Amino acid sequence: MTDSDLSPRPDTTTRPPLLSSPVRAWTLLLLVFLAVHFAALFTPALLDDADATHAQAAQHIALTGDWVTLYVNGIRYLEKPPLPYWMAAVDYHLFGFNVFATHLPMSLAVLACAILAWFWARRAWGDRAAFYAALAILTSLGIFLYTRFFIPESLLTFFLALALYCFFTGIEDRKPARFYLAYGSLAIALLAKGLIAPVFFVAAIVPYLAITGDWRRWREFRLFTGLLLFLAIGAPWHILAGLRNPDHGNPVGNVPTPGHVHGFFYFYFVNEHFLRFLGKRYPHDYNKQPWFAFWLGQLVWLFPWSLFLPVAIRRAWRNRRIFASDLRYDSTNTIQYLDPKLSAWEASTMAARLRFRARTSLLLLLYAGFILIFFAISTNQEYYTWPAWFAILLLTAGSLSAIEEAPESAPGRVTGSSRWLTGAQAFFAFIGIVSAAALAYGLWTSRHLPYVHDIGTLLAHRAVGNYSLSTSHFFDLTGPSFAALRLPAALAAIALFLGPLVAWRLRRRGHSFESTVTVAFTAAVFLVAAHLAFARFQPMLSSRAMADTINHITAEPGQQNAQVILYGDQANGSSIIFYTRRQALLVNGRTTSMIWGSDYPDAPHIFLDDADLESTWGTGERKFLFVPADFHDHVKSLLGSRLHELQEVSDKTLYTDRPLN
Structure with missing residues (x-):
């Protein structure tokens, strides 16, 4: 017997009470969102590197009212489209300049993704799939991890998925207004992440239309007026950014020089999109x-x-042939669904739902598959495939719910699918026990070590991927670091030991819904523990403490005009710039995101070399010098006894050029 859910058999399983109404289901889902995502908005402080760098761009908008050209530390930052920075800038006016305001749009986008997944899965597979899809969005490891810092992937994912859903249901329901919602959402996705939004949309829709034969209905798609709407929303910022940031001098090739630099159109479209894809x-x-x-x-x-x-x-x-037969409207005869217990209307409704389910699966498979292949070829970061996760989780939730609701999955019956699910959860239980044992070992071996607030002093600096990957610091953990992670490690160990075992036991007894929910709740508790651990890394990953020191000193009379200097790339201490709201001088810092904007003729003179630092140190207003660990020895050899140490946190040191009074 197959476990196909595509044949019209009645559901003989008991409906879980939690799914008896959307209110009950969403009460629990909102509690999960509040515990896992919303509670994590307040700590840690903004991180150095991309998090605070992007926050600086939003801060500049809020302080200056320039909503067109992004700036970081006074230098043009033309790499990114503006939507995330606009949203954060609005938040700054509402909530102040803090981490909550910065990350709130990303977390709300996760909730929006969960809501959209619920609606889409509910129509395609039913209430159980809708609940699973929303719960999966809220409890997946990657989605949680990659909303801990300021990147636009959750916004891109929501608006791109919304565009797909509106276009898809516009075809299915023959409602032209939804095509306009699709084009508008796609334009917003363009403003969130750039040209990959329309590329991913077209790469999913075009083969979908070709396979289903719906391309013949192209006149219904409102292509001309839809394109006008797309351009009306997406084009104005691009045009204004190009006009305000033109070419200067006589730029040659792809490497700018002072006074000779390509403008926005070349940098954004050619360098940041096309050449990035090629790795050039x-x-x-x-x-x-x-x-x-x-x-x-x-x-x-x-x-x-x-x-x-x-x-x-x-x-x-196993169901590929049935799946293929349901893709076209003329391939399934409603008569085959008629039986004495069903009316013609009920049979027709069932046939339409199965077609919607099959077409949903096709569209999401094309969408996720293209994104995964695209980034497997292109340069990538771990979180670039975020939009594909939405589709994969939706498909997984639908398939899982269909298996659990099939008649042969009733308690007491053993099928191939039930054995696979039980085996998967047995594997999860094994992983949970091993992980809990590893955490327990770390806690035991560090039991006599004192708690250390600055975990950075206990970590190795292995520089995996030269810290260019978002997870590089994970590999710096050492045994003694568990002394600073006792609470989150203990919480994670308990969750990983008990949760998977309980879920496996429930699955074996035929309580499939309870088993799946237990897996999700185990993940939720683990993510709460992970956030507690992540917050302990604040001294290492953020320079907020040093910014507070600078703010305290400069609040004193006569110190307001003190100058902040960062040694190296501004990303190394970007949170200092954000929290002090001071433009920093950069010593040997004309690198990475600073290079292109620094070549504009009107760029501020903030770039110093060692000779400049040596000649200005100790003159004029008080100076603060932030030095990352890699440059300690060099700076000490350069300035020697003229350095007055104020603070050292996780191998980062803050100096001043004169004693404090």
Whole structure:
């Protein structure tokens, strides 16, 4: 017997009370969102590197009212489209300049993704799938991890998925107004992340229309007026940015020089999109994961829901012929669904739902598949495939719910799919026990070590991927670092030991819904523990403490005009610039995101070399010098006894050029 859900059999399983009404389901889902995502908005402080760098761009908008050209530390920052920075700037006016205001749009986009997943899955598969899809969005490891800092992936994912859903249902329901919602959402996605939004949309829709034959209805798609709407929303900022940031001098090739620099149109469209895809962007300050790490990473970022991927793939393969027959409207005869218990209307409704389900699966497969292949070829970061996770989780939730609701999945019956699910959760239980044991060992071996607030002093500095990957610091953990992670490690150990075992036991007893929910709640508790641990890394990952020191000193009379200097790239101490709201001088810092904007003729003179630092140190107003660990010895040899140390945090040191009074 197959476990196909595509044949019209009645559901003989008991409906879980939690799914008896959307209010009950969403009460629990909102509690999960509040515990996992909303509670994590307040700590840690903004991180150095991309997090605070992007926050600076939004801060500049809020302080100056310039909503067209992004600036970081007074230098043009033309790499990114503006939507995330606009949203954060609005938040700054409402909530002040803080981490909550900065990250709120990203977390709300996660909630929006969960809501959209619920509506889409509910129509395609039913209430159980809707609940699973929303719960998966809220409890997947990658989605949580990559909303801990200021990147636009959650915004891109929501608006791009919304565009797909509106276009798809516009075709299915023959409602032209939804096409306009699709084009508008796609334009907003363009403003969130750039040209990959329309590329991903077209790459999914065009083959979908070709396979289903719906391309023949192209006149219904409102292509001309839809394109006008898309351009009306998406084009104005691009045009204004190009006009305000033109070419200067006589730029040659892709490497700018002072006074000779390509303007916005070349830099944004050619350098940041086309050449980045080819791995030839300048400057080359990015990385590409090894192929095995890229593909294995997808399973990690989708965890724990990736546990159910094998059975979902197995089921899709076994039902491929039924799936194919339901794609076209003229391929399924409603008569085959008629039986004495069903009216003609009920049979027709069932046939339409199965077609919607099959077409949803096709569209999401095309969408996720293209994104994964695209970034497997292109340069990539771990979180670039975020939009594909939405589709994969939706498909997994639908397949899992269909298997659990099939008549042969009733308690007491053993099928191939139920064995696969039980095996997957047995594997999860094994992983949980091993992980809990490892955490317990770390806690035991560090039991006599004192608690250290600055965990950075306990970490190795292995520089995996030269810290260009977002997870590089994970590999710096050492045994003694558990002394600073006792509470989150203990919480994670308990969750990983008990949760998977309980879920496995429930699955074996036929309580499939309760088992799946237990897996999700285990993940939720683990993510809460992960955030507690992440907050302990604040001294290492953020320079907020040093910014507070500078703010305290400069609040004193006569110190207001003190100058902040960062040694090296501004990203190393970008949170200092954000929290002090002071433009920093950069010593040997004309690198990475600063290079292109620094070559504009009107760029401020903030770039120094060692000779400039040596000659200005100790003159004029008080100066603060932030020095990362890599430059300690060099700076000490350069300035020697003229350095007055104020603070050292996780191998980062803050100096001043004169004693404090």
